[in-house]
Amino acid sequence: MDPFRQTLDQTLLVVGIAAYVTGALVLLAHFLFRNPLLRAIGIPLAIVGAGSQFAELGTRWWMTGVWPLTNLYGSLSLFSACAVAIFLVFAFKYDLAFIGGPVLALAAIALGYATTWNEGYMPAVPALQSYWIKIHVPIVITAYASFMVAFCVSLIYLVKASAENRYARRGPALRGAAAGAGSANVDLSVGAYATSPAAGVVRNDTPALASAAAAGDTTAQWLDGLPSLARLDVMQYRVIAVGLPLLSLGIITGAMWAKEAWGAYWQWDPKETAALVSWIVYAAYMHLHTRPEWRGTRTAWIAALGFLTIIFCYLGVNIWISGLHSYKM
Amino acid sequence: MEARSGSSSGVARAGAFGGLRDSWDETVRLFANVTFGVSLLAFWGFLTLIGVVIEQGKDAAFYSGAYAPSLARLIVRLDLGNIYHSAAYIGILGLILCSMTAATFTKVIPRRIPRLSPVKIDAIPLHATVRIAGDVESARARIATFFAERGWQVRKREFGGTEWTFADKNNWARRGVLVAHVGFLLIAIGTTIYWAKGYSGQFAVLSGQTATIPENGVKVDLRRFAYRIDPIQTKAGTVYQPIDYVSNATVTGSDGKPQAAEIRVNHPFEVDGTAIYQATYGFAIDFRLTKDGRPAPGPDHPLKEGEGFVIPGTSRAIQYQRFVGTIDRVTGQPAADPRPNDPGVVIQAYDGEQPAGAAMIALGRPVDLGAGYKLDAARYVLYSGFQYRNDPGIPIVGLGAFVLLAGLCISLYFLPARLFVLAREAEGGGTEVGIAATTVKGYDVFQDRFREIVDALRRSERAE
Numbered sequence A: 001m002d003p004f005r006q007t008l009d010q011t012l013l014v015v016g017i018a019a020y021v022t023g024a025l026v027l028l029a030h031f032l033f034r035n036p037l038l039r040a041i042g043i044p045l046a047i048v049g050a051g052s053q054f055a056e057l058g059t060r061w062w063m064t065g066v067w068p069l070t071n072l073y074g075s076l077s078l079f080s081a082c083a084v085a086i087f088l089v090f091a092f093k094y095d096l097a098f099i100g101g102p103v104l105a106l107a108a109i110a111l112g113y114a115t116t117w118n119e120g121y122m123p124a125v126p127a128l129q130s131y132w133i134k135i136h137v138p139i140v141i142t143a144y145a146s147f148m149v150a151f152c153v154s155l156i157y158l159v160k161a162s163a164e165n166r167y168a169r170r171g172p173a174l175r176g177a178a179a180g181a182g183s184a185n186v187d188l189s190v191g192a193y194a195t196s197p198a199a200g201v202v203r204n205d206t207p208a209l210a211s212a213a214a215a216g217d218t219t220a221q222w223l224d225g226l227p228s229l230a231r232l233d234v235m236q237y238r239v240i241a242v243g244l245p246l247l248s249l250g251i252i253t254g255a256m257w258a259k260e261a262w263g264a265y266w267q268w269d270p271k272e273t274a275a276l277v278s279w280i281v282y283a284a285y286m287h288l289h290t291r292p293e294w295r296g297t298r299t300a301w302i303a304a305l306g307f308l309t310i311i312f313c314y315l316g317v318n319i320w321i322s323g324l325h326s327y328k329m
Numbered sequence B: 001m002e003a004r005s006g007s008s009s010g011v012a013r014a015g016a017f018g019g020l021r022d023s024w025d026e027t028v029r030l031f032a033n034v035t036f037g038v039s040l041l042a043f044w045g046f047l048t049l050i051g052v053v054i055e056q057g058k059d060a061a062f063y064s065g066a067y068a069p070s071l072a073r074l075i076v077r078l079d080l081g082n083i084y085h086s087a088a089y090i091g092i093l094g095l096i097l098c099s100m101t102a103a104t105f106t107k108v109i110p111r112r113i114p115r116l117s118p119v120k121i122d123a124i125p126l127h128a129t130v131r132i133a134g135d136v137e138s139a140r141a142r143i144a145t146f147f148a149e150r151g152w153q154v155r156k157r158e159f160g161g162t163e164w165t166f167a168d169k170n171n172w173a174r175r176g177v178l179v180a181h182v183g184f185l186l187i188a189i190g191t192t193i194y195w196a197k198g199y200s201g202q203f204a205v206l207s208g209q210t211a212t213i214p215e216n217g218v219k220v221d222l223r224r225f226a227y228r229i230d231p232i233q234t235k236a237g238t239v240y241q242p243i244d245y246v247s248n249a250t251v252t253g254s255d256g257k258p259q260a261a262e263i264r265v266n267h268p269f270e271v272d273g274t275a276i277y278q279a280t281y282g283f284a285i286d287f288r289l290t291k292d293g294r295p296a297p298g299p300d301h302p303l304k305e306g307e308g309f310v311i312p313g314t315s316r317a318i319q320y321q322r323f324v325g326t327i328d329r330v331t332g333q334p335a336a337d338p339r340p341n342d343p344g345v346v347i348q349a350y351d352g353e354q355p356a357g358a359a360m361i362a363l364g365r366p367v368d369l370g371a372g373y374k375l376d377a378a379r380y381v382l383y384s385g386f387q388y389r390n391d392p393g394i395p396i397v398g399l400g401a402f403v404l405l406a407g408l409c410i411s412l413y414f415l416p417a418r419l420f421v422l423a424r425e426a427e428g429g430g431t432e433v434g435i436a437a438t439t440v441k442g443y444d445v446f447q448d449r450f451r452e453i454v455d456a457l458r459r460s461e462r463a464e
Helices: A003-033 A034-065 A072-094 A095-117 A135-168 A170-178 A207-215 A217-224 A229-261 A270-289 A295-320 B001-033 B034-053 B060-066 B069-077 B080-085 B087-109 B136-149 B171-197 B396-414 B444-463
Strands: B128-132 B153-159 B162-169 B200-207 B208-211 B219-234 B237-252 B258-262 B270-271 B274-291 B309-310 B317-324 B343-352 B355-362 B367-370 B373-390 B417-425 B431-440
Touching: A003 A034, A003 A072, A003 A095, A034 A072, A034 A095, A072 A095, A072 A135, A072 A229, A095 A135, A095 B355, A135 A207, A135 A217, A135 A229, A135 A270, A135 A295, A135 B309, A207 A217, A229 A270, A229 A295, A229 B444, A270 A295, A270 B034, B001 B034, B001 B087, B034 B080, B034 B087, B034 B200, B069 B080, B069 B317, B080 B087, B087 B171, B128 B444, B136 B153, B136 B162, B136 B417, B136 B431, B171 B396, B200 B208, B200 B219, B200 B274, B208 B431, B219 B274, B219 B373, B237 B270, B237 B343, B237 B373, B258 B270, B258 B274, B274 B317, B317 B355, B355 B373, B431 B444
Parallel strands: none
Antiparallel strands: B128 B431, B153 B162, B162 B417, B200 B373, B208 B219, B219 B237, B237 B258, B270 B274, B274 B373, B309 B317, B317 B343, B343 B355, B367 B373, B417 B431
16 A cells, blocks of 8 residues: 555544644634634634545545445544534634534544544445445435534533523522613614514523623623524524435435345334434424424424434444444444 | 204204314314424334334344343333334324324415515514615615515505515425425335335345246346455454455346346346345355265255254254354364355254254364264355345335425525515605515524625615
8 A cells, every 4th residue: 555645644634633622622712712813723723624634535535446434434534524614614604613612522522533443444345335325425424414513502502591591590680780781782783683582583582691791790791792592593403404404315315225235225224213213303303493482492402312313323323233234344 | 843853953963063073173283283293203203213222023032132021021012123013103104194294284285475464564573774865766666676686576565555565585485394295295105005015025046046036936047156355454453354245147037038137235136127136145055964974864955054954863953053264273263264265164953952062063074973973064055145126116205205305405495585675754864764574484594684685785775
């Protein structure tokens, strides 16, 4: 095997891990301290990390002629790279940089774990020698990655919502103290986005936090600086809206491949059925998200649960349960 | 008297029908309820998860061995080892289809595009006011052009002498949910067609022999089976990686014409609407039994893994358990290399129903079975394992999958939105334009877009 390409492969892997770890720390610091300089450093690190990982996978393909996603190492590498890439798209399009820390931290963990499955350069088993592997696997992995990003958003939503409840329970004293301090809420530039619980929209949707922040509570000030719950909910919905059609397409392309390889498009294999469970959870999320009374904390919990089912489907089934998808990892 | 009686029975009938209708309406309302539908989805997910965690299609003995006694009893009694074909599972799918149908006919289809009517702009959470130059008439015309140029369907209506402008986008996408539900229904129909008319099965053929698919009479003559396994050096040591399995066969369909077929994994062969797949392979063993040096009646064909024979005149039986490609000459144990370099077989002896011991014997080296019997695993014959499947529902399932995906994309990526625009003369000259927006998914999801629209309108008016 070409030593230059092998060295390049190893170097890109090390660069990827280093960029994720550093980027995660920097963006976590940005998350905590809201320093724009930290964001300006963290985002390029995320770009370098994802870029070097995609390049590493490409180098493996170039080096061996074998599609690099035939084992758990390759798929976890793609998973972390896709998660960071999706985060970057959302960070630029929707100003979502604040979740960069958790996303990069999870990507670094995934990539670190992937290296424990890296056995070297192996040809694919017959079942994986199909053009479908170039279609089905990237689609499914991208879906998983988008659910990971949604999971990070849902965690932040739940933290903020729980803090709001906690501060609300502390009583009206804080609110009174804040009354003269003005609203800490960031308003839209267009019109007054009036409080209207009936419509399911509350512009100032964390009044207790805002009051506590105005009264000088530093934790509340930090939490109040996060995007509103409504905005977090929309972000979470948008990332899941990327993941769900991809997961559906992944299941469909998997079924088409299964028909070619095993004779039936659906075999009730643990991996297929675990993916179906995840699909059901996210389909339920989408249905419930249409209901104003469910939108918010409850759908955030469902999004978090959905990602747990994804982890089970992705790693749990591969590692612990044998089935048609139990290829050499 | 009779008339009165008839009338009262008519009333009673009407009452009975009325009660029936009320119950029907109540049931439809329940099934169309989103929360009820999601509860069914949750139950479906739960049952499916049970099927993932508990290995399916095993017998009671397997569950007794694999789980605690109480759990094993529960699995067997509730038939959790066959959950995907259980009445509960099929029932829940039926209820989901009913729920989707009820929701489709009572909510999705009747949800026509809302009527154009005036609103209280300030009462709608997403609203803005833009002050623009010029009189009201010209402002209305410019606003209409502004929205039309950006792909909005603009309509004007007069209510009580006040002219309103309505701009709609992606109204067609209100049908996305309907499309997705239709896709789900098509998948269910396609699957049912397979259950009703399709068939599948598996068979194994030894090299040089012929097998017949019982359902359609297709003959598969296996001329040659070949495999390739390569030793690969990995960080953990040498791994013997399967690279290829291929069956060269002659397949004869209903037309009686033999066709050469090369069947390998991911490359099935289709004949008479039935696809034949390379599923597995193995080594059948030609066992030869002798007694006191003379041939004794043993198996009359090469045995595949799991098959066995009774030693004549005894209560003992021999089962061929597995093939060992390479026996390590030093340890006498199976080596990692699965290729038949120095092959052997593992056999299990039984005395009646009781296991009497297992042994590994090298090919071509007879072993003593006692009472004058010797067993020789003389040679191996490669066999190929095939699966076959005839599924007339596949085109409908495929169409359903495509429609379901299209419905999801329509629902998620095309947001039907309506803008309400009211232009009025502003105090101090110019025109004050009130704009409000509604969508089918609430207001938060449209907040950024609304801001962009209003900003663009402001910029365009400044440019004017």
